[in-house]
Amino acid sequence: MNNSIKLLFAAFAVLAAASCAKTDNYAAPNSTFQGNFIDSVTGQNLLTETGGAQLMLKQLSWSSTPDPYYIPAKPDGSFEDTRIFSGNYSVIPTQGAFWPTDSIVKQISGNTTVNFTVTPYLEITNFNHTQDADSLVMTCQLSAPRTDGLPEILEIWPFVNSTEYVGSGAYISNFTISDQSNGSYNLAPINTTWNATIAATTYKCVVHGLIAGRTYYARLGVRVNDSYKKYNFSPVIEVDVPTK
Amino acid sequence: MKQLKYIIAIAAAYFLASCHKLNVPPLNIISEDQVFSSANGVQAYLANIYTFLPMEDFVYEPNGGFMTGNGGRWQCFYQMDAIDGEMAGPYGGTGDAAQGFGFWPYDRIRVINILLADLPKYANLYSQAQLNEWLGEAYFCRAYTYFALVKRYGGVPIVNTVADPNATPASLQVPRDKEEDVYNFIGSDFDSAYALMWAPGVAGNPGIQLGAANKYAAMAYKSRAMLFAATIAKYGAANYVDGPARAAGFVGIPAADANKFFQASYDAAKLVEGNFSLYTGGYPDKVQNYVDLFLKPNNEWIFIRQYTLSDPNVNNDNAGPHSWDATMTCRIMTGDGLSRTYPDLDYVERYGSLPIVNADGTPTRFNNLSDITIGLEPRLQGTIYFTGNTLRGVTFDQQRGIYKTFTGSAAQELSDNLNSPNDVYAQYPDTNSSANLIFASDPNSTYRNHRVIGRAGFNPSTGDDNTRTGFYLRKYVNYNAAASACGLYQSTQSYVDMRYAEVLLNRAEAAYELGMTGDALADINQIRDRAGAVEATASMTLDTIRNERDKELGFEHQYWWDIRRWRIADQVLDNRKLYGLMPYYIATENKYIFIKQIETFQRTYTFQKLWYYEPLPGGELGKNPNLYPNNPGY
Numbered sequence: 001m002n003n004s005i006k007l008l009f010a011a012f013a014v015l016a017a018a019s020c021a022k023t024d025n026y027a028a029p030n031s032t033f034q035g036n037f038i039d040s041v042t043g044q045n046l047l048t049e050t051g052g053a054q055l056m057l058k059q060l061s062w063s064s065t066p067d068p069y070y071i072p073a074k075p076d077g078s079f080e081d082t083r084i085f086s087g088n089y090s091v092i093p094t095q096g097a098f099w100p101t102d103s104i105v106k107q108i109s110g111n112t113t114v115n116f117t118v119t120p121y122l123e124i125t126n127f128n129h130t131q132d133a134d135s136l137v138m139t140c141q142l143s144a145p146r147t148d149g150l151p152e153i154l155e156i157w158p159f160v161n162s163t164e165y166v167g168s169g170a171y172i173s174n175f176t177i178s179d180q181s182n183g184s185y186n187l188a189p190i191n192t193t194w195n196a197t198i199a200a201t202t203y204k205c206v207v208h209g210l211i212a213g214r215t216y217y218a219r220l221g222v223r224v225n226d227s228y229k230k231y232n233f234s235p236v237i238e239v240d241v242p243t244k
Numbered sequence: 245m246k247q248l249k250y251i252i253a254i255a256a257a258y259f260l261a262s263c264h265k266l267n268v269p270p271l272n273i274i275s276e277d278q279v280f281s282s283a284n285g286v287q288a289y290l291a292n293i294y295t296f297l298p299m300e301d302f303v304y305e306p307n308g309g310f311m312t313g314n315g316g317r318w319q320c321f322y323q324m325d326a327i328d329g330e331m332a333g334p335y336g337g338t339g340d341a342a343q344g345f346g347f348w349p350y351d352r353i354r355v356i357n358i359l360l361a362d363l364p365k366y367a368n369l370y371s372q373a374q375l376n377e378w379l380g381e382a383y384f385c386r387a388y389t390y391f392a393l394v395k396r397y398g399g400v401p402i403v404n405t406v407a408d409p410n411a412t413p414a415s416l417q418v419p420r421d422k423e424e425d426v427y428n429f430i431g432s433d434f435d436s437a438y439a440l441m442w443a444p445g446v447a448g449n450p451g452i453q454l455g456a457a458n459k460y461a462a463m464a465y466k467s468r469a470m471l472f473a474a475t476i477a478k479y480g481a482a483n484y485v486d487g488p489a490r491a492a493g494f495v496g497i498p499a500a501d502a503n504k505f506f507q508a509s510y511d512a513a514k515l516v517e518g519n520f521s522l523y524t525g526g527y528p529d530k531v532q533n534y535v536d537l538f539l540k541p542n543n544e545w546i547f548i549r550q551y552t553l554s555d556p557n558v559n560n561d562n563a564g565p566h567s568w569d570a571t572m573t574c575r576i577m578t579g580d581g582l583s584r585t586y587p588d589l590d591y592v593e594r595y596g597s598l599p600i601v602n603a604d605g606t607p608t609r610f611n612n613l614s615d616i617t618i619g620l621e622p623r624l625q626g627t628i629y630f631t632g633n634t635l636r637g638v639t640f641d642q643q644r645g646i647y648k649t650f651t652g653s654a655a656q657e658l659s660d661n662l663n664s665p666n667d668v669y670a671q672y673p674d675t676n677s678s679a680n681l682i683f684a685s686d687p688n689s690t691y692r693n694h695r696v697i698g699r700a701g702f703n704p705s706t707g708d709d710n711t712r713t714g715f716y717l718r719k720y721v722n723y724n725a726a727a728s729a730c731g732l733y734q735s736t737q738s739y740v741d742m743r744y745a746e747v748l749l750n751r752a753e754a755a756y757e758l759g760m761t762g763d764a765l766a767d768i769n770q771i772r773d774r775a776g777a778v779e780a781t782a783s784m785t786l787d788t789i790r791n792e793r794d795k796e797l798g799f800e801h802q803y804w805w806d807i808r809r810w811r812i813a814d815q816v817l818d819n820r821k822l823y824g825l826m827p828y829y830i831a832t833e834n835k836y837i838f839i840k841q842i843e844t845f846q847r848t849y850t851f852q853k854l855w856y857y858e859p860l861p862g863g864e865l866g867k868n869p870n871l872y873p874n875n876p877g878y
Contacts, residue, residue: 065872067862095877173821173848185819209659227485227853227877229814 027086033057034080035114037073037093041123041145045077046098047233049167053096055079055116060105061087075165084108097121097223097230099146119145121224122153124234126202129218131239136160136207138220140234147194151224156188157231158205160218164238168221168231175207190222213243276358280366286378289359293385294455294549296352298392300324300801301549301739302566302720307341318567318732321585328804328813332712332822332843333585338851344396346861349389350403356386357406373442373449380440384457384465387433390426391469395805396858398423398495398875419870422493424501427473431508434469437462438515454541454548454738460519461547464742467513467750472809473497474505474754479811485854487876495857495875506754510763513751520546520744522774530776534626538720539737546742553736568737569730572717574700574710577635580731584708587628587715587799589823589840594795595624598825600838605653607837613641613827616838622776627798629716631827636727641698642711644826644839645683646691654839681828692831702826702844712843713824719799745771746802749793756789768792808856817851854878 037046037053046053053073058066071081073096091114092103098118106114127140138158144150159171176185188203210216216239221231269275279285296312303317304310306324311317326333327341335341359382367375386404393400401418402425409416421429441459445451452458481499490496497505523544526533537544551565570581592598598616600608610616614632617625633640650657684696685705697703703710722730722737752767761782768780771792780788790810794803807813824843829836854877865871 063869065865065869067865068878168819173819173846177821177842229818229853 029083029085031084031086031109032080032082032111033071033084033108033114034078034082034112035116036078037096037098038115038117039077039123040117040119046073046096046118046120047124047235048073048075048077048096049169049231049233050075050165051169052167052230052233053098053118054094056092056094057084058090059085059087060090075167086110091116093118095228095230097226097228097232120232121145121150121226122222122232124156124220124222124232127220127234129237129239131210131241134208134210134212134241136210136216136218136239137204138207138218138234138237139202139204140220141202142198142222144194144199150194151226152193153190153198153222153224154229155190156203156205156220156222158186158207158218158220160207160210160216160239162214162216164217164236166217166219166236167233175209210239210241212241215240276362277366280359280363281369283370283374286359286363289355290378290381290385290456293352293356293359293382296349296355297385297388297549298347298349298352299549299739299741301741302568302735304801305341305345306804307343307345309345309347318571318581319584320566320568320571321583323585324801324804325799326585327849328807329817329820329822329849330587330591330798330803331585331717332588332824332845332847334708337847338817338849338855342851342855342858344858346863347392347396347858348861348864349393353386353389353403354406356382356389357404360386360404361406376440377442380437380459380462381457383433383437383440384462387430387437387462387469388465390430390433391465391472394423394426394430395472395809397860398489398857399426399493401871402426402429404429417868417870420494423476423495424473424493424497427469427497427505430469431466434462434466434512438466454545455550457547460516461742463512463515464520464546464744464747467509467516467747467754468742470505470509470512471750471754472805474502474509474757475809475811477502477505478757479809480856483811483814483853483856485856485876488873489875492873494873503758506757509750510754510758510760513747513754516546516744516747520544520747522744522748522770524774530622530774531625534623534775535718535723537743538740539722539724541738544744545738545740546744546747548738548740550738551736553734565733565736566739567732567735568720569722569725569735570732572721573629573635574638574640574716576699577638577727578730579728579734582709583711583716585717586711586713586824586843587717588713588843589715589825591794591798592624592628592715592825594791594798595621598838600825600840601654605655607650607654607839609830609833609835609837611835613643613836615836616825616827623774623795625718627717627719629718629721631714633718635721635723636725636730638699638727640700640716641695642701642714642827643696643698644702644714644828644841645681646694646696646829646831647837648680648682648691648830649832650828650830650837654837658839658841694829694831704844708845711824712845713822714826714838715824717799740800745774745796749789749796752789753786753793756786764789771796807851811856813851813856814853817849820849821846822849852877 039046051072055071057069071079073079086109088107090103090105093101093116098120101118123143124140125143129136129138158176159166160175161171186206188205190198205220217236218239219236220234223229223231279289298310302320305322306327308322321334325331327335327338360379363378399420399422402421403418407416438459442449444458477497477499480496484490484496521543523537523542524533525542526536554564567581570578571583573583575582602608612632617630629640631640631642682691682696685703687697687699687703689696701710720737722735748767748771752764756764765780765782765784768789772779807816821842823840826839826841827836857875859878860871860874865874
């Protein structure tokens with residue numbers, strides 16, 4: 001009796017082990033795809049934030065109707081995916097604050113690097129700031145690389161955070177709310193299509209309530225009423241609030 | 245030798261037996277003719293269709309689906325109004341649930357199509373009127389199901405026949421239809437339902453059966469669906485995300501067709517007139533009347549879902565009880581469960597600002613917490629539990645904290661102390677603190693014999709089990725049930741999916757959009773009279789009508805779809821913070837003040853334009869390449 005049970009267990013173990021024998025012989029996603037979103041005006045990396053723009057990839061090797069695959073932008077305007085299947089892809093920058101572009105077809109294998117040049121909807125220019133005790137004043141002007149068909153410009157936002165990762169997805173909203181009792185934000189509203197007045201205006205955003213002795217990071221962001229309402233940003237500034 | 249004989253005989257018996265034909269009816273499967281050849285069979289078949297009707301009822305979760313047979317279905321706080329800005333709820337933001345749950349009910353559509361195709365074969369067994377009534381119910385349910393699809397995805401494949409599973413895969417891969425064609429199909433199915441079904445309760449016809457469709461329900465839902473189509477045509481033409489699906493008409497409706505759909509909505513709503521009415525059975529107390537409207541069967545209910553006390557974990561369907569009472573109010577009033585979603589001040593302010601600040605900017609002093617409700621519209625009081633209200637003998641005593649003294653204006657206090665970037669909710673100085681403003685993490689903490697946060701109050705140690713906004717929801721809460729009967733899966737009040745008030749609001753909106761302002765005004769004032777509100781005047785605008793809809797149908801899972809079809813969701817929910825009405829006690833004055841503040845979790849709600857349509861489910865796209873292109877932005 002004992003022996004037959006032992007035998008059964010042994011047989012079971014062999015069978016259980018045997019059932020794992022199949023191996024996945026398809027190559028792991030071991031290619032790297034990286035590069036930068038380049039601002040066509042400045043020639044530098046696009047000023048954006050984590051996820052402030054996306055690359056949409058469609059792998060053409062398998063199907064005529066592939067599922068899209070997205071790689072988000074990093075805060076410095078670069079992108080990198082180190083675990084992607086080798087193959088032939090259609091790639092297009094999308095869901096960012098720039099004019100729609102055409103897709104390219106790219107063979108990705110090993111370490112593939114591509115830079116995508118995009119034209120931002122708006123550039124924040126003459127970006128300046130002054131700081132006085134618990135207040136931070138940021139000023140800027142706007143310029144539009146292309147004005148024909150530019151969607152309505154909504155407003156300029158001040159973003160303040162306690163780390164250098166600052167943008168619409170990471171900011172301390174209390175600094176951006178100007179009046180708690182009615183919920184209004186201290187934005188610089190524009191709400192109109194591009195015109196000469198906008199080009200000539202210096203916009204100002206004021207942030208109050210900074211705490212003494214802390215270091216903050218701040219920037220301005222402007223957006224237009226396109227499909228994605230993402231932001232064109234100023235560079236990030238570091239603000240050290242002196243101790244009292 | 246003898247043995248051999250037996251063996252031959254037995255073998256022969258086997259061979260002879262094996263000659264029987266195999267196509268005998270199986271005993272373990274009920275065949276179609278057994279179902280459709282008896283009235284009980286047809287009714288059971290229809291009951292199954294109703295059970296799975298995609299109704300956004302008490303247990304529906306916007307990212308979990310209709311929760312059929314799902315063990316998580318007690319969590320009624322995971323509801324749509326917790327992502328659309330009506331309630332501060334458990335979702336981290338709108339994006340948690342904006343892309344749906346992969347709804348694709350073609351199995352249920354097939355069940356309906358089988359009845360429509362095959363029941364007429366048994367026509368000789370039934371009266372013509374009975375047969376038509378059943379067919380009408382099936383048309384109603386099919387239109388209802390397609391409407392649940394089209395409002396999520398835009399155009400979907402229209403399947404109105406019973407597909408043969410042995411057909412070639414290519415013929416089963418039905419392509420998408422245009423969004424407008426799907427709405428036309430829905431309108432035509434509701435028309436068929438209306439034409440086929442009898443007028444309930446007249447000329448010897450049976451009366452309305454609660455939980456089943458009826459002739460006028462078809463028109464009520466048609467008015468809802470056509471209004472969706474009309475507003476998508478009108479407002480979607482200006483605010484949209486572009487893409488191949490839009491260019492092909494799979495999403496979006498030509499603006500020129502808006503008025504056609506507004507007219508269809510208006511006409512359908514008008515047909516309901518006289519057959520249902522606004523509930524006034526609780527008069528003269530208009531607060532109690534509004535509360536009871538949702539709890540006592542009445543002539544305002546057009547289509548409902550009923551619940552029974554059967555065990556939800558045994559019954560793999562939607563008929564088991566729900567947990568609304570256990571999950572909408574505070575645990576001190578219920579038998580079990582917890583609440584996690586709370587109406588916000590933004591909803592309350594649809595009725596106008598509350599008198600919480602004096603002309604000089606100082607907070608208004610109240611003698612009692614309950615004084616905040618003095619003079620409020622009865623409908624608002626019937627919708628929300630304010631501080632000072634009682635439920636099952638227990639008072640809503642929520643307080644945000646205690647001020648030892650309070651001087652100056654509310655605005656100054658907010659900017660000095662309450663809007664500190666350090667989350668004040670996370671720090672709760674105890675009662676022995678020297679601070680002027682006292683919070684607490686224990687409901688029994690007192691300061692000078694006065695509870696600091698109250699038993700229903702803002703308690704950081706229990707997360708969001710107590711209110712985050714100062715309010716609790718009153719709509720649908722069964723105040724008659726004892727607390728011990730308010731545990732999980734113990735609530736059986738019906739869900740009213742369509743009531744006459746909505747028909748009037750559909751009609752008012754359609755009429756106004758068509759320029760018939762007189763008709764719209766009369767509709768709105770019927771609603772306002774019952775609500776106990778001031779009557780509207782001829783100077784009312786489209787915003788008046790929309791706001792009236794938002795007030796009347798608040799927390800009925802409509803607002804999400806309304807801001808989508810009006811194409812204002814991306815403006816309404818744009819880095820949006822939700823607000824609460826925080827009650828404080830001032831110790832030196834023995835008075836209460838209320839301060840408008842961001843709800844305690846300070847969450848942000850943003851709606852992205854691409855969410856005006858949900859993405860087609862990936863699994864379905866994989867099976868059927870004819871569903872491409874996917875909706876814009878996905």
